[in-house]
Amino acid sequence: MSVAMWDLVPVRCRWIETLRHCGKTLLRRQRRLLRRIKKVYLHSWRSASELNMLVGAKVGGATPLVIACRNGHYDVAEYLIERCKADIEQPGSVTFDGETIEGAPPLWCAAAAGHMPLVRLLVRAGANVNSTTRTHSTPLRAACFDGHYEIVKFLVENGADIEIANRHGHTCLMIACYKGHIRIAKYLLSLNADVNRKSVKGNTALHDCAESGSLHILKMLLGHGATMDVDSYGMTPLLAASVTGHTHIVEHLITAEHGLVSRQQRIDALELLGATYVDKRRDMVGALALWKRAMDDRFPADGSEPIPKPKDIPRIEAYDYAVEPSNAQQLEEILADPDAMRMQALVIRERILGPAHPDTSYYVRYRGAVYADAGRFQRCRQLWHHALDMQRAVLPPLSPLTQSSLYSFAELFSYMLAERARPPLRGRIVPPVTFEDIDPVFRKALSEIDRGMELLESKLSIDREQTLTTLQRVLVISLHLAALMARLLEEPECTDEVSRKIHKAVYSLVKLDIRVRQGRSALHIACSAEGARARGGSGAWLPAPGDAQPCCGALVALMLRLGAAPDARDADGNTPLHLACKLNPCPSDVVRALLTHGAHIDTVNYEGETPEEILKSTQQSLTAIVNPLKYTTLKCLAARTVKNYRLPYRHVVPQCLHSTIITH
Structure with missing residues (x-):
């Protein structure tokens, strides 16, 4: 795929059949649950508490009533409400257009899906017309989003508040304008909806209308006093x-x-x-x-x-x-x-x-991506560096936009290396990737890590877990770039001067001694599944190019030579060797590099598992990778004997050896 397509085309779902199968499986489970409810109700000797438990049970995050409302099953919903006394406010998780909505009440589901009879049923049963999802979206806003005019009118007539905004500050009028629903926008304006109300980012309904391109709605807004305000x-x-x-x-x-x-x-x-x-x-x-x-x-x-x-x-x-x-x-x-x-x-x-x-x-x-498609890689790098510098100057640390720019560089370099390994296509010659190409990007990635670490150490009120997650993503990108530099060391034309610069650059990453999610170090990530796949949470992440996976022996060996600790433990007591052995297939060059630089072959994690036992659980064998005896010392055997036979050692063995016994 071309570089421009990497950057600009949304990643298509490659698991359509798997998702369809999962959806059918989930539907079967939901139907079984509904049958059980009916069976329990009909057998009066069953307790009411058991019926309540079944009615309130969740399958795939959704209750039976939420499922019925989402899919328009009026008879089922009526049965659950009137005969089973289901809680009409109990929320659940539902999916609309591929997006999962958390904490959606039954009324929200019915309104969003456009099931008017169900909306009437729920309101008649006493449902709160202003109940919200986790993102503070109301049933009215859900109906406005998809243009269900009759539902919008019915909800308003039954007390729905047209000015309740979601967590981003977007009101019902704003979403109707953005989606181009003229009748709904006209109706809301007739109710004197606030045309100049601003969202969290400062945009108004007029902004949303201008972005969507509806001239008719724009004229209506101006006629109701909309002003030309500025956003953030x-x-x-x-x-x-x-x-x-x-x-x-x-x-x-x-x-x-x-x-x-x-x-x-x-x-x-x-x-x-x-x-x-x-x-x-x-x-x-x-x-x-x-x-x-x-x-x-x-x-x-x-x-x-x-x-x-x-x-x-x-x-x-x-x-x-x-x-x-x-x-x-x-x-x-x-x-x-x-x-x-x-x-x-x-x-x-x-x-x-x-x-x-x-x-x-x-x-x-x-x-820049268009230039790269045309083979003008130098122009591409110039433009991308300018974009990255702009982002780092004005955006907060670890911004998704900055991450995306950094990752595009890693992807571009991987693409160039892969293309050079293939025969030239139509005479197109891809220039070599040099240390001078990678190093400026690598330094900017490390600078972003520094900013992220400062943010964690500051006294600012932040979501620490989310910050650690985004910090880990930038670390993965840095490891991709470091892996590319490690590959340059293996090339015949690599001079001593270039080798010295590469060692110095990677050492600057090792000496950061960074810890991310689950207490993992950079070496942990380089040896783990997270590093190998390089997947993250925001929509900007793409799968890592196969030629630039951080989980490679050359990078791990280089990091170990530069002082990375082979026996460092994460929050679960795993060493980098434990994480490498969890991969299937296990990277043998990584295992050998870790053992050569002092990793213990029989160290146990907090679950009491050794790397060899982890390998066996995935039908792999340590002896197929290395000779275990070569990396087993007398001290290890003695510690293992003391631990296995539970010998009292506290006042017999010197204090300095206690940690060795404990880790075995």
Whole structure:
């Protein structure tokens, strides 16, 4: 797959059949549960407590009533409510469009799925119309999301609050505008919904409408007093429409007769829309026409005061030191150079949106990916470094966007190494990956780890477990890059100077002595399944390239030579050797490297398991990898004998040997 596709195309689910099978299995379990409930109810000799237990039982995180409401089984829901006295407020987990909703009450499920009879049944039974999920989404908001107008109207008539927002501050009106549901938006506006209410990130319903492209709803909002507010990124609805490429929204808002925007705002909108034409629509002529209109606005023919472009904008190497044209003639000249047009789009976007806006770095990375597809890897790296530097300058430590940029570099280098190992395709020659290519990215990854460790040590109120998880993801990326450098050591052309630099770079990772989730060190991660698969929680993670897995003997041996502790223990008492032996197949080169550098072959974890016993549990054999006798010392045998026969050693054996006995 091309580098651009890695970055920009969502990963397709490769487990459709498995998921379908699991879904059928779950449905069968749910049906069995419902049959058991009916059987218990019909046999009056069974206790009421047993019936309550069955009605409240969860299968796949959902109660029978939640399952019935989600799938529209009116008869089952009626039976559970009226005859089994099921709790109509007991929440469960349900899935909509592939997303799992936690803590969803039955009424929320029925409203989201559009089952009007069930909604009436639940409300008639006394369900709370303003109950919420874990993310504070109400049944009314769920109905607004999917455009169930009749349910929206019914819930409002029965006391639903139209102003309850979810945890992100998004109201029912906002989601109706974003999804383009005109009837619902009109109905909510007739109820005097707050048109200028802001979400947590500062956007209003007008922002959502501008992003979705519904001109009809936009006109309704303006008619009800919507104002051109800015969000936390400094974006107005006008700029939001320009970024998403909704030309009809932009044209309506900049019309002079409305008086909604200033002249400067109109110029910025046209220039930004032109940049969107270049990168999103690939319409160079259309972009040039928009930039000409903006230029005419800057220098009007009626003699009005001109608004020249800022002159203090620094020239950026990644953009080929591009300078924005200052007149119509210069604009015409760049049309003949597609690369110049693309760089203009990046310069304009960074000037108007600023480096903090996600779209600024996104399109820089996108353009770099396109260059990589064309074999222009140096240009790709230049642009990606610029995007990464912007992100690190303005985003908090361990940001998912920063992680994604770092991982893209690891993926690019892996792709280049893999391509060089294959015969050239159509004469395309991929340049070698050098230490000078990897090292700047590696240092930035370590800097991000430093920032994350400082965040953990600070007194700020943070989710410590989540921070450790994101820190581990950055550590995995760093290990990918270190693994690539370890591979360079094995190449014949690797000089002593390059070897010294690689050792120094990897040592800077080892000496951090970092501990992440479950108390694991960098060497633990390098030897574990987490390191080998490199999977994480946010939607930005992709599977690790096979050629760059951290779990490789070269990297582990290098880390051990540089002082990584082979006997370090995690929260479960596992050493790196324990984790390596849990892999199937077990990496023999990693096991040999660990044993050679002092790992004990018979150390037990807190479950009392040795690495050899772990291997046996996966039908693998230690003797197939190494000769155990070669790594078994007399001290180990003596400690094992004392432990196995439970000999009293506290006041017999010297204190310094107690830890050896305990670990065996």
